[in-house]
Amino acid sequence: MPPRYFKNDAPLASRDPFKQLRASLTRLVTEHPPASVPPNGGLFKGAISVAFTFLILQQLYPDLEIESQLLGTWSAAYLKTAQDAIATYPGPTVGKCGIGDDILSLLAIGAASSKDLDMVGSLCDYSAEVLDPETENEYLFGRAGYLYLLRLVKASFIDDPATLQLITDTQDDVVDAILDSPRPWKWHGKTFVGAIHGAMGIITQVVLTDPKKYAAKVAPDLAVLLTYQYETGNWPSSIPPEKDRLVQVCHGAPGVVISLNSIKQYFPALEDKIGKAIVKGRECVRERGLLTKEPCICHGITGNALALEDKDFEHFLTYTTGHEIKSMERDGMLEKSSMSESLFGGEAGRAWAWAVADKNLEKRILGYNDL
Numbered sequence: 001m002p003p004r005y006f007k008n009d010a011p012l013a014s015r016d017p018f019k020q021l022r023a024s025l026t027r028l029v030t031e032h033p034p035a036s037v038p039p040n041g042g043l044f045k046g047a048i049s050v051a052f053t054f055l056i057l058q059q060l061y062p063d064l065e066i067e068s069q070l071l072g073t074w075s076a077a078y079l080k081t082a083q084d085a086i087a088t089y090p091g092p093t094v095g096k097c098g099i100g101d102d103i104l105s106l107l108a109i110g111a112a113s114s115k116d117l118d119m120v121g122s123l124c125d126y127s128a129e130v131l132d133p134e135t136e137n138e139y140l141f142g143r144a145g146y147l148y149l150l151r152l153v154k155a156s157f158i159d160d161p162a163t164l165q166l167i168t169d170t171q172d173d174v175v176d177a178i179l180d181s182p183r184p185w186k187w188h189g190k191t192f193v194g195a196i197h198g199a200m201g202i203i204t205q206v207v208l209t210d211p212k213k214y215a216a217k218v219a220p221d222l223a224v225l226l227t228y229q230y231e232t233g234n235w236p237s238s239i240p241p242e243k244d245r246l247v248q249v250c251h252g253a254p255g256v257v258i259s260l261n262s263i264k265q266y267f268p269a270l271e272d273k274i275g276k277a278i279v280k281g282r283e284c285v286r287e288r289g290l291l292t293k294e295p296c297i298c299h300g301i302t303g304n305a306l307a308l309e310d311k312d313f314e315h316f317l318t319y320t321t322g323h324e325i326k327s328m329e330r331d332g333m334l335e336k337s338s339m340s341e342s343l344f345g346g347e348a349g350r351a352w353a354w355a356v357a358d359k360n361l362e363k364r365i366l367g368y369n370d371l
Contacts, residue, residue: 098145
């Protein structure tokens with residue numbers, strides 16, 4: 001096994017982000033063509049996650065062709081892989097109804113992209129599973145992830161008051177269930193802190209659902225979370241704290257910093273504490289964030305880069321090129337991903353980060369806090 005991270009001691013560097021975006025998308029469709037990609041995994045991994053990435057990138061690059069096909073065409077091809085397997089999906093169940101669910105993700109993408117009212121209704125009907133007392137609150141499998149899917153759909157129905165009201169009512173029910181849950185929020189009996197399974201992800205999804213309505217209600221939870229930060233700038237994976245070990249989006253400073261950057265303006269009373277926490281968190285990411293896991297959003301350099309400011313962001317991305325990944329593999333310094341095609345675990349996420357760099361977008365995670 002390679003070490004967890006390598007030293008960040010090279011001079012700051014950068015690469016042409018558009019060139020790297022094209023290269024990343026070309027690798028994605030040639031090394032992971034639609035027919036070869038696992039159909040399951042929701043927005044997190046697999047065909048739906050790749051289709052979603054292409055769908056969003058198409059809006060940013062409507063004329064870009066990869067292997068002579070527009071990005072929208074690629075999105076449809078990966079979506080077909082998922083839809084062809086629809087009979088194999090178990091569907092949302094109690095405790096499995098976040099962004100990792102295939103049916104919910106397909107409904108959300110379909111409703112958002114085609115303004116399909118029936119799909120909106122079906123998505124909202126699944127709130128029964130989401131609201132069940134046995135469903136937990138985290139992002140990947142629970143209520144917080146469902147809130148992201150509702151937000152994704154809501155953006156397409158701004159001019160439809162009746163549908164907006166249906167979505168808003170569903171959001172309110174879900175947020176109420178989260179806020180009524182005993183603290184600390186737990187997942188599988190453990191008090192996680194970070195963006196994917198923990199309190200940071202729950203707070204972020206609640207706030208972004210309706211900042212004016214909900215920020216004040218989770219301010220005490222956020223204030224407590226800020227106190228968990230280690231002197232190193234990192235955050236523990238869970239409470240009570242264990243070894244200060246993981247520096248990645250799912251567990252640790254990168255996910256917390258990226259989340260805080262998207263909600264900090266809604267907590268004026270915590271402005272100073274949040275600002276200091278972000279500064280310390282970034283110091284930790286700069287020092288320990290060049291991970292040897294395959295560059296990706298969830299637990300790799302790509303996600304860690306999104307926690308940093310411009311020059312450091314660009315520098316971290318230089319370690320996510322195809323050339324660098326091959327070099328790390330040759331040197332025995334790469335831990336390969338088990339979901340190399342995916343938005344959160346592989347190439348699709350790398351493409352998203354290059355688009356963020358190229359278009360100078362806010363440093364957000366697609367499928368988490370991009371809207």
